Amino acid sequence: MNIPLTQSDQDVRTALKTIWGYDDFRPPQKEIVNCLISQKDALIIMPTGGGKSICFQLPALLNTGLTLVVSPLVALMENQVEELRQKQQKAGLLHSELPTFQRHATLQALERQQLRLLYLSPETLLSPVVWKKLCDPQLQINGLILDEAHCLVQWGDSFRPAYRRLGTVREALLKSKPPGTKISIAAFTATADTLAQKIISQVLKLDKPDIFKINPYRENLNPIVRIAWTPKGRKQQLLKFIQRRPNQVGLIYVRTRRDSENLTQWLTENGYHTASYHAGLSPVERRNIEANWLGGKILFVVCSCAFGMGINKPDVRWVVHFHAPHLLSEYVQEIGRAGRDGKPADVLTLVSEPTGFLDSGDKQRQKFFEQQLQLQQEKARKLINKLPPQGEINSVIKEFPDSAVALSLLHSNGQLEWLDPFHYAISSKSGKPQQMQLQAAKKMSQYLTTRKCRWWFLLNCFGFETPVNWRCRHCDNCRN
Numbered sequence: 158m159n160i161p162l163t164q165s166d167q168d169v170r171t172a173l174k175t176i177w178g179y180d181d182f183r184p185p186q187k188e189i190v191n192c193l194i195s196q197k198d199a200l201i202i203m204p205t206g207g208g209k210s211i212c213f214q215l216p217a218l219l220n221t222g223l224t225l226v227v228s229p230l231v232a233l234m235e236n237q238v239e240e241l242r243q244k245q246q247k248a249g250l251l252h253s254e255l256p257t258f259q260r261h262a263t264l265q266a267l268e269r270q271q272l273r274l275l276y277l278s279p280e281t282l283l284s285p286v287v288w289k290k291l292c293d294p295q296l297q298i299n300g301l302i303l304d305e306a307h308c309l310v311q312w313g314d315s316f317r318p319a320y321r322r323l324g325t326v327r328e329a330l331l332k333s334k335p336p337g338t339k340i341s342i343a344a345f346t347a348t349a350d351t352l353a354q355k356i357i358s359q360v361l362k363l364d365k366p367d368i369f370k371i372n373p374y375r376e377n378l379n380p381i382v383r384i385a386w387t388p389k390g391r392k393q394q395l396l397k398f399i400q401r402r403p404n405q406v407g408l409i410y411v412r413t414r415r416d417s418e419n420l421t422q423w424l425t426e427n428g429y430h431t432a433s434y435h436a437g438l439s440p441v442e443r444r445n446i447e448a449n450w451l452g453g454k455i456l457f458v459v460c461s462c463a464f465g466m467g468i469n470k471p472d473v474r475w476v477v478h479f480h481a482p483h484l485l486s487e488y489v490q491e492i493g494r495a496g497r498d499g500k501p502a503d504v505l506t507l508v509s510e511p512t513g514f515l516d517s518g519d520k521q522r523q524k525f526f527e528q529q530l531q532l533q534q535e536k537a538r539k540l541i542n543k544l545p546p547q548g549e550i551n552s553v554i555k556e557f558p559d560s561a562v563a564l565s566l567l568h569s570n571g572q573l574e575w576l577d578p579f580h581y582a583i584s585s586k587s588g589k590p591q592q593m594q595l596q597a598a599k600k601m602s603q604y605l606t607t608r609k610c611r612w613w614f615l616l617n618c619f620g621f622e623t624p625v626n627w628r629c630r631h632c633d634n635c636r637n
Contacts (some may be wrong), residue, residue, distance in 0.1 A: 190215050200344050213302045217300070223296065251287060280317070307347070320565075405456070410462065417434065481605055
């Protein structure tokens with residue numbers, strides 16, 4: 158589809174060439190850039206490695222005023238801001254791990270309107286000091302970019318309660334700005350099925366958004382699922398897989414911190430130089446591992462789901478899920494870190510045999526995931542009777558330390574409304590818990606056991622209509 162050129166098309170192309178050195182856009186980057194320059198709301202589903210950062214950085218750098226980029230991961234923010242600063246662009250970041258002097262310098266730059274892009278976590282955005290600065294009537298804010306928007310939908314380990322409050326941010330900011338001010342919202346994610354798209358639009362209160370859906374199919378990625386009959390057999394299969402790929406860059410995903418540490422130790426004993434990466438490490442330890450992997454000092458990392466988000470390494474030749482993720486959206490994101498240079502890459506998932514008699518590990522992990530979701534719902538149900546019908550979140554958290562997740566759950570169940578980013582009103586004592594995560598977990602299970610083309614299955618789950626008999630011819634099911 159060819160969209161008519163906007164008035165600023167020459168400026169846009171000049172900026173693309175000057176800042177990034179590219180002569181032209183990849184489809185549909187130009188359309189997304191034009192949409193954001195004209196300050197329309199947008200929902201963009203773009204696979205990892207699809208060049209999404211240019212889509213929001215370019216409009217922000219061309220406009221006067223500030224664009225806020227809300228991102229869940231410090232590593233992701235630091236990488237993008239560092240790249241922009243190297244290109245002499247006015248970008249800053251704020252997060253809880255920053256040294257005081259850096260934080261102070263960024264807040265000063267914000268006050269003096271010296272920034273075009275400000276990266277920050279949802280929690281930092283809603284912190285009192287930052288929020289007060291953003292509400293300055295003199296500070297021109299053009300747009301709010303929500304990166305990794307699936308964090309708003311995905312419960313479990315990676316869930317961030319602050320995401321559920323972001324739908325009231327635009328309205329609250331506009332109250333402090335001059336009449337006629339416009340702030341657009343654009344949500345970016347690599348994976349969102351039709352239900353997730355609907356939830357993201359509703360929670361963020363997107364206004365007639367332009368929707369861009371880029372097919373996640375990658376013909377260079379070869380999905381493989383293999384049964385591991387015993388825990389020992391799982392390790393042996395992994396070892397053989399790595400041995401057949403000497404000197405190739407890869408990633409091994411596991412479910413827990415303990416799994417990561419144990420598997421790293423076992424691989425080290427087998428002569429491999431690797432590292433364990435998980436949420437329990439200090440920020441410095443995490444950065445060191447990322448730098449060693451990006452710099453080629455470590456060929457592969459044994460990691461939890463947090464690793465790799467926003468980190469771009471083109472030559473990853475393989476990804477192994479030593480344990481399958483619970484959700485297809487996680488799976489598609491994680492395999493998307495392989496083969497970004499367009500060359501073939503194998504993505505292997507190891508699963509227990511279906512009965513669980515010889516190895517009950519997968520079944521236990523799935524059961525634990527479901528129990529955690531039920532436990533969260535149970536806590537929310539108990540808390541609703543103790544909470545004041547209307548309240549301010551920070552004072553409520555002081556009284557009930559676990560209430561942040563519970564309040565977000567009540568919001569997702571339709572029992573609570575956010576009046577602004579800090580105040581809520583309970584609208585109903587009884588709600589319908591969303592079964593979305595359990596349904597999504599079932600889809601993952603179906604994917605692992607399907608005999609159909611694996612890419613066909615994935616594309617249909619994410620709302621891309623594919624002919625019934627279509628086959629990719631390079632997943633294990635097609636090749637067998």
